[in-house]
Amino acid sequence: MELISILLLVFPLLGFLTIGLFQKQMNRNLSGVLASSFIFLNLVAAAFLFGFVTASNQTLEVPLFDWIKFGDITIPFALTIDRLSALMLLIVNGVGLLIHLYSIGYMKEDEGVNRYFAYLNLFIFFMLTLILSSNYLMLFIGWEGVGLCSYLLIGFWFKDRANNDAAKKAFIMNRIGDLGFLIATFILFTTFKTLSISEIAAKASLMPSGDLTLMAITLCLFVGAVGKSAQIPLFTWLPDAMAGPTPVSALIHAATMVTAGIYLVARSSVMFVLSPVTMDVILVIGTVTALAGGLIAIYQNDIKKILAYSTVSQLGFMFMGLGLGSFSGAMFHLTTHAFFKALLFLAAGSVIHALSNEQDIRKMGGLRHKIPFTFALFLIGAIAISGIPPFAGFFSKEVILTAAFEHGLGMGLIATVISLLTTIYMFRLIFVVFFKPESKELQANHHVHESPKVMLYPMAVLAILSMIAGFVQPPKLFSETQGFDNYLSPVFAKSNSLVAASEHALAVQTEWMIFIFPLLIIALLIFLSYKRFVNNKELVSPTGIQSLFAHKLYVDEIYDFCILKPVTFISDIFRELLDQTVINGFVNAVGSGTLFVGKKIRLLQTGNVGVYLVLMVFSIIAILFFNIIL
């Protein structure tokens, strides 16, 4: 077992090194295959571990070696494999593998394909480090590592300035979060004298609920999560991150990396449940983000941007789940979301591919005939994400919705609205892209072609997953077997035990309400958007409140005004004024001052011997005076 879990890290690293070092020599087709095969091996290993931890309900601790060790501080490299990490392993490696395969087709023509796969493997390596790490500092390695990879991959086409800016933005915003994380580790170490996740959980569980230290820790951790998972106020990097290749957006910015925040909170669930303040903060942030993301998504015209904001919103939704204390629910949604959002991105990628890198949906239309498979797959994804039974999205959303209603009617309603927003922007997308009568330039453009199989099959697999994945945990209405909850229950047992079980389980009829009511609205919405978007050719330019969302709440502008400009200004002030004028000026002044004194004092030497004699006598008199008289 230990060996396997180590191999999990070794394979992708090996892939990275081999491909990275021999980019020049390596055949462009080989690299993709190589990378994918490494990930495939990983997937096998992951499955094996998954089986193991599921069967024998125990957590695997694999110590590698001591990383930092002196005095009273010992931070080892050690891996932990429990059910949570095993689940993540499956998702990352599974989706990862599929996207690797897809990329082989998608990146065929790109000259930097070797570099691309090297980065991709590196990303998997760091992601797994993040998942498997047994202490917070090692987790931080993965945390920053994936940030680095996302930086590299967003800026993959580095000739274009916009991409680099996007990459830079992503990295820096992540760094802001990372600082929170780092501070959290400081507090953790000072309070617990260790950074081992399990030990901390054990120690923390003994602390009283609402403890201030815990609050500080959890808040800092959450700041990190906000950065990584693109929550308000640090969400603007994610849409820009779409500058990277589409498979990257699918893997990193939809399925895996951005969910690291969720994973982190779930990992530290014990501390979080013990600080209700933080939980409320998470709930609020999550809700606002989910709402805002959904609304913004409706007014976007870039196919990838729409999906990006949908991701933002879905992540917000997961955080709501966490905030509501339904950790397994959040994880469940994370899982399903990984499937259908990856599917959607890949499908979008194939659309873009088909239209030779056209991303503006206003220039699309009527593609359902031209690229039927892609259309079908896209539709499946859309249905899944909109939460229409029996597809996966429905089930996972259901859990969170239930939790929301358990928390209170208002919360429940908001949650419902959010999940309904999904339908609007998804079906807007569907209708505009696939149904709307196609535009002139599109008719002119004849070589619109379906993607190669190597791209379609992975999507198909994802499609199947996003259809059936939900059934591991049907709503309480239909079955008492809560597969997913049961699977994760050992992980969250402690944290669940710490909070009083939710005061009132919902009455059956309310559950039916939650179940039926949205479906009707969804149907209605689909119909409306069909009317609206298919018939009128041009999308009306947004007005009033709409433009606010169209401009993603002007957050970027606000940052520019409140942070960028001042910092640059201060920097200039420091450089020009303080450093050159004041400090350096002072130093030089001292020098020239001495020079001046020298200049003056040598005038004492008048050159007139008479004066010398007089001065001599005066000083003699003075000396005698001071010595004899006094």
Add this chain to the structure above:
Amino acid sequence: METTITQIQTIPLQYYILFCSALFSIGVIGVLAKRNALVIFMSVELMLNSANLLLTAFSAYRNDPAGQIFVFFIMVVAAAEVAIGLALLVVVYRSTHTIDINALNRLKW
């Protein structure tokens, strides 16, 4: 010899000291006041001689010849000094055509 010493000792020592100090001061003032190099030499001589007188007085009072021997040395030195001084004076005069010390102001600062 004895008689001279006794005669010297008839005047109390303080008088000698005061007198020599006065003489010395006159010399100093002369040096300061005059701008003519020649006069300055004389004033310096005055200073030296006051010292001589003082030494003799002391030695006479202490019956110790050392002081008076010293005086001879001083006289020799003084003579040499004057010789050199005058020589320099001539040289300087040749270049500046004056013996006013204020003319010496090429070297300064």
Add this chain to the structure above:
Amino acid sequence: MILVLLLILPLLASLLLFTGKLGKHSKNFALVASLVVFAISLLAGYAFTFAHDKILTLDLNLKELLDVDIILKIDAVSLVMVMLTTLLVPIIIASTDKKENRTPNFYALIMLMQMALIGVFTSSEMILFYIFWELALIPIFFITALWGGENKKKISVKFLIYTVVGSFAMLIGILYLYTLTPAPHSFSFESFFQLKLPYSVQVPVFLAFFLAFAIKIPLFPFHSWQAETYNASPVQGSMLLAGIMLKMGLYGIIRFILPLCPDVVAGGSLIFLPLILFGVIYGATIAITQPNLKKLIAFASLSHVGLIALGLLSNNHYGIEGGILQLFSHGVNVVGFFLCYYMIVKRTNTDKISDLGGIASVAPKFATIFLIIVLANISLPLTNSFVGEFLILLGLFQTNKILAIIAGLTIILGAVYILKMYQKVMYGERSAATEKFTDLTFSEMLVFLPIIAMIFLVGIFPSFILQLLEGAVK
């Protein structure tokens, strides 16, 4: 024995070079010599780690003849510093390009410098220390003054006088302490450390020493010579300065200020820590809009060393060990950074960031190496400076939470200016200057190799240094 060799070999080498007999072969000779020295230092390291007594000492009782008693010691800290020196000097020598055809004197001065530096780090007698401390100044002064860039003259003189002012302050402190030692007075470190100074005495001593070190390191606001001097001196000079010479100041803090003025360090944390911290933020902020690549490195380095100083003065062993580790890492990184700078300037003859761009598309090897080095500079995990910075901040956090959090901002600011620079220089479309940019040659790669190796080695296995230091720090 090892100690003597460490000092004598570079000296002999430099003397031999000064004669100029070697002519063309000077560089290779210097390189070989420095490598031999490095080997010896490794030997010292070996002897140190596996010797029973944890300290290599050499005490020639020559006080009668020299009136300075030669006492050389290598403890953990010295070992790290010596290692750093002997590791970097070969790299610096190797980095010089054939086309610049430096005269033998250039290498001679570098070797002399190495000797002086090793002397500083090993000597255990105050005056000896001071002699080496000053001696180290002469070669770098000449390197800057002779092979420097525009208005090298003014700047080198200013640099010399500025630093000497500092070290004279230290001299006063040393002499003062000397009088406090129990008669017969002695300059040996032991006798200094044994006297337990009252607080009232510690303060002036602290000021005297701190001024010297603050100028050398440099710490805000004594840094104004730094950017100028880096900019004016040839890149090897900048490497020597930033890589090793600055560390003299930090070493001084570890050696003297911590043991001599513990109460000041403990008590005054709110007086000078904020000042240094401001310098840290200050350097980073200036680096953001710095148009000149070399000056950017200078200010980045200002910010980094400030952080190290914070760690050392944070008065707990996390901070101190982190500081020492970071001191080593920073030496390696900054030299690497300057190397990259050198590669760029060699090929484009400009160090204005705005003139550069698009290098990555033509020089992938260089792009990768440069990327690794800059990432090490912003202390990404698994690179050498992460552990150091983590420990420093952790230590600072123990002392004062607010300061630690503010200091943490450098993590963000660092990312900002580094990525900004890297993007402008390496990415985007190629500019006129970088049109004919060629990728690294094999020999250049070789020069980078040890640096990259150290970055990851220390990043992944920092413990071997940390545990080495564990005894010394206490």
Add this chain to the structure above:
Amino acid sequence: MYAIITISIVAIIVLFFGAIQKKKPLLPIVYIGLTLAFGLNLLGWNQSVHYYNEMYIADNFSIAFNGVLIFTTLLVFIFAPVYYKPVKRPLEDIYALILFALVGSLTMTGFGNLLMLFVGIETMSLSLYILAGSKKFDPNSNEAAMKYFLTGSFASGFLLFGIALLYGACGSMNLEEIKQYLILHQHATSGMLNIGLLLVVIGMTFKIGAAPFHFWAPDVYEGSPTLITTFMATVGKVAAIAAFFRLMNSSFAEIESSWKITLTVFSIATILIGNLSAFYQDNVKRMFAYSGIAHAGYMLIAIIALKQQAAGVLLLYSVSYTIATITAFAVLILVREETGTFSIKSFNGLAKHNPIEAFAMAIAMFSLAGIPPLVGFAAKYNLFISAIEQGNLPLVIVAIIGSMISLYYYIRPVVAMYVNPPSATSAIDSSSNYKKQIFLAAFLMIILGIIPGMIINLI
């Protein structure tokens, strides 16, 4: 003693040969004579003989300093031919006068009686007056001589009066007896004694050219022929300071309270004025004059920190100062011969063509500035220690600040030599002999810097 006699005889021989217009043998005779004297001088080592009932004392102190003085003079003479290259006539008078001045200075270091002190000082000064004016047709030289003479004789007047008063107070001019007297009447010192002492101190201060009686020094140093300036700045100063030290150390140590403060003030003033005035000099020769003043201030510290060990330190300091100054002046002479000016620009790019001279000059400058590991540093820090052990921290701090200032003007020639582009197209030709001397001096500065203990523990 024998050294003195030898040198006097040599001087007379030189005069004789000059009289019969023989140019060739002059310098060889001088060299031989001086070497002989050097040897004879060392013969008396460790057997402190008192000559002519304690008129002259040949103890290790005087012998060591005499050694330095004679050696320095030898160096000066070695540089002479280069300096006097253009001159045709035998120059016997100048050589003889230098030798007489040397005799005077030798007398000063070993005097056992105030009479000898006076005679020595006058012998030296009178010769120097003439030497200063030895460039008959150069108005600067004349002026220098005149100024020197006026101020000098004025000062010796004070010295003399002081001696007279001391004699009156103590009833003797023998240092030993004065000491005995002072030991008896330590606490009841008459005003006459104090005034006398102060006047003597003032006279000596004048001779070593320390503030506030330094005014003559810059003008005289600048105006005199460079070779003579070298001689004055080295032999003259060292002899005076040695005599001063002997005087204070052997007689007036008991009543140090009555003069220590005065000297401390002198020292501080000297260091600051000297360094600050040198700060802005473009004329290198004058700059050295001021630096000489500053160093006089440093040497005063040795006297203030009166201890037997201070003698060794003083010796070391004198050696370091002498060697460095001689080297500097030697190079200066060369450069002057080439460019005809003392301006700092005349050093531009010297390193290109005359690396050895440039190197030596640089070493000399750093040594004077007190940069380790040169002898200058060793001397300075030993001085500071002996001062600080007397609890004289403020004085040391001032001294160190002075060194900071001095670094600037000492570094300027170095920068000029190494950094600035050369003005002269070709190398300045200097005899290989000359080169050797200069290099030897530089070598000495380094070696002594490494093993200063050798000299300090001599006496």
